[in-house]
Amino acid sequence: MPDPQDVPDGPITFRPLTPTDLPMLRDWLAEPHVARWWNHETTLDAVERDFGPAMRGEDPSEDLVVSAGGVPVGLLQRCRWHDFPEYVVEIAPILTVPDGAVTIDYLIGPPGLTGRGLGTRILAAAAAGVWERYPDAPAIIVPVSAGNRASWRALEKAGFRRVASGDLPPDNPIDPPLSHVHRLDRPTTEEPACRP
Template sequence: MITWRRLVEADFPLVGEWLAQPHVARWWNHETSPEAVARDFGPAARGEEASEDLLVLLDGRPIGLVQRCRFADFPEYEAELAAAGVDVPDGAMSVDYLIGVPGLTGRGLGAELIRAIVAATWADHPASTAVVVPVHTANRPSWRALEKAGLHRVAEASLEPDNPIDDRAHYVYRIDRPIGTRIGTASDPAES
């Protein structure tokens, strides 16, 4: 069973190990030193920024990471998508994800994780309207996992890549909140 919890500073060495794995490093292109991991993941772990870094567990064992955020909290990210002609509805959120354990890739866990985090997003963030995820066109495992999880390709966009070796070609995937589920208000306590 896939579950998750907030990332804490004690998890940083494990995250650093995952970021150094070739299958993760290719797409995340992240510094892996303890200082860099603390610098980049510390603010969310301490609740100092609006994004959520979630440690993913499979049957209680850490296997990956999900980052979840509201576009409204990162206007530059939303503006880049808008400039590329991508519709980002009010209340939209985004996720980024990785399976850090090499032996667990290619088994459908990515799609299972994405399905679970999207379903939880509707409950955790009652004002969320959609989940919008840009992914580099060359990252086939990632965009196939999004498709298997029920997201739909809605655009192709020229966006800044995470890895400077890549061109700007991205696919943008989206799933909207199911009809009949609650949409909160800006004053909803769950959204503060």
């Protein structure tokens, strides 16, 4: 078993969350560095209630276990903005979300793996996964609580740019509503120059 303080080498991969992952996810959600921003109930019943619908395909979002070098290290959620119209309405006063745009949310579970560059690696791999999974998505748009500096700095290091700031309902009621919104546009491939 690897040392929990070592950041695993190897590729970042994603797989669907399964019922057998729920105890691990519950433990991650209970970690203080995760609980601070996710503000989630951590009983197994609550975790199953909230993550079960996506696992069963009853919800249009995807919950994915993130692994680094084959070691589970976190969770990635992704979905199209317009599959959840209420969120499009919430963000509309500060940003217009284009059709087909995707959003992501993420956490690193083991506390010893935070602040070591893993988040940036995960976000870069997550973006590549979005472009493959959603071939018509023009952009990934991610709102983050302004107080969660580690999260929005990881986005910026992964190539996202801040495109707006404004008030959004916080995930944790102890936070002020100010959020920063980051965007990454789908990469374009340039046509090779014509040669005579």
